[in-house]
Amino acid sequence: MKSVFKISDMYTAKDVNKIRKCISNNEGIIAFQINKEKREVSVIYDDYFVTEDKIIQCLEDMGYMVL
Numbered sequence: 853m854k855s856v857f858k859i860s861d862m863y864t865a866k867d868v869n870k871i872r873k874c875i876s877n878n879e880g881i882i883a884f885q886i887n888k889e890k891r892e893v894s895v896i897y898d899d900y901f902v903t904e905d906k907i908i909q910c911l912e913d914m915g916y917m918v919l
Contacts, residue, residue: 853897858918859892878906881897883895
C-alpha cells in the first residue's frame with residue numbers, strides 16, 4: 853500500500869528526523885520519503901503489519917498534525 857500524509861507543522865530538520873524515526877519504528881514499512889518543502893510524507897507499507905491509521909497515530913503521538 854502507498855499513502856501520502858500532509859503534516860502541517862513540519863518545519864525544521866529536527867522535525868524531519870523525528871518523523872523519520874517514528875515511521876521507521878513501525879514493522880511493515882517498506883520505504884518512505886519526506887518532503888519538508890511540501891510538508892508531505894509518502895509511505896509504502898505492507899498493510900498486513902501496519903495500517904494507515906497506525907502510522908497517523910504514531911505521527912500524532914509525536915505531536916504533529918496530520919491532515
